[in-house]
Amino acid sequence: MKTLTLPVSSVTNLFCKKVKQTFSVTLAFLLLVSATASASPISNLYIFGDSLSDPGALSYISPTNCPPAPYFDCRFSNGPVWVELLADDLGLSATSAFAGGxxxxxxxxxxxQVLDGQxxxxxxxxxGMADADGLYVIWAGGNDFLQNNxxxxxxxxxxxxxxxDSILNLSALGAVxxxxxxxxxxxxxxLAFNSxxxxxxxxxxxxxxITQLDMFSTFLDITLNPSDYALSNVSQPCISGGVVCTNPDDYLLWDAVHPTAVGHEIIAATALAALNVSEPAVLAIFAIGLAGLVRVRRKTLA
Known part of the structure; x- marks a missing residue:
């Protein structure tokens, strides 16, 4: 079994702090190429979890429960969630299963509910078959924490x-x-959960x-070094009491428990850096979405 926990420094490099946008693109591409070897290409993403990975499922199964504007298109943020951004960078899709995805x-x-429902x-x-070339993403536990008593x-x-058990059930079907x-x-x-x-x-x-994605260390680094990610507020939510902050791109948190679109971009960049994708996939990213690596910061730094 391969287990990988991505060093935070590798993620920070993707953001290419305080440099021109063109150089950021080139460096991010070189970093990504250097991390690739002979890994098999990813055929599809299969995603299980909660609001952090939900691309608008409630709009199909329970529209009245969609978070209202200014939340984005039934997502629990002000933009696409991280798996949508990751899928875009890989030339894949993260469409809801309730829309045929x-x-x-x-x-x-x-x-x-992931184990017994999703x-x-x-x-x-x-x-009853699992794609052996697919990547299976399971991010759960947040609502267990929130709903505990x-x-x-x-x-x-x-x-x-x-x-x-979810991993074992999927692996029994052929997931790797x-x-x-x-x-x-x-x-x-x-902390007990993570351990x-x-x-x-x-x-x-x-x-x-199995790639273990260390979100605890990543968010801790963001909190301790917000300027490294061109963020100015990492402790307060952008939206509170129905009032939206002036510059959401400067915030890590959209509401009390969900990241902003920029926060999701950081998560997506972290995941992309952790994955060993094949060279054809990297070239596809360069052709159709390398600028997507730069969307992590939507500003052109002087």
Missing amino acids: TNYAIGGQRSD IPLFMNNTG PLGTYSPMNAVNNII DFLIPNLPLADPWA ALASGLNGLGNGLN
């Missing part, structure tokens, strides 16, 4: 077990490659390629 994430769902729906849609109904260990982020929270619940998740993933058998 391969993204099964639904805002508000816990890890048990995974079975995937199995039904695919006839003094009785400990949704414990960190239960959430981790649900994610591990997984991308598993942890939680970017410093709460004791989340147990790392241990659980490391304990899985050979034959699985």
Whole structure:
């Protein structure tokens, strides 16, 4: 099993702080090429999780529960979510499964709902077969944390077990490659979750390629060094009490629990840097979306 936790410094390099945009594009491309080897190309993204990865599922299954404007197109942010940006960079799609795509994430769902609802729906849609060349993304646990109570109904260990069982169920169908982020929270619940998740993933058998995406370290670095990411506010939400901040691109958080579009771009860039994609895929990114790496900062720095 391959387990990779991306150093934060590698992500920071992608943002090419304080340099001209053209040089940023070139350097990001060279960094990406240097990280690639003989990895197989990714055929599709198959995504499971909650609002952090939801590309608007509620607009198809429960439109009245979509977050209202200024939230973007039934997403829990002011723009596309990270898996949509990652898919775009890879020349793939992250369209909701409820619109015929391969993204099964639904805002508000816990890890048990991923295991007992999203995974079975995937199995039904695919006839019980998993694409061996696909990348399977599972980001869950946030709503277990938010919905937990003094009785400990949704414990960190239960959430981790649900994610591990989801991986095992998918691998039994033929899935091989997984991308598993942890939680970017410093709460004791989340810290216990992250520790147990790392241990659980490391304990899985050979034959699985698992990339552990360390969102905790990434968000900690953003918080400690916001200027490295051209952000000015990393502690307050952009939208509060229905009032929207003047410059959302300067904020890490859109609301109390969800990143801004720029925050999602940072997550997408982190994930892209962590993945070993094949050279043809890298060339495709250069041809159709290298500027997408620069969208991480929508400003041209003087």
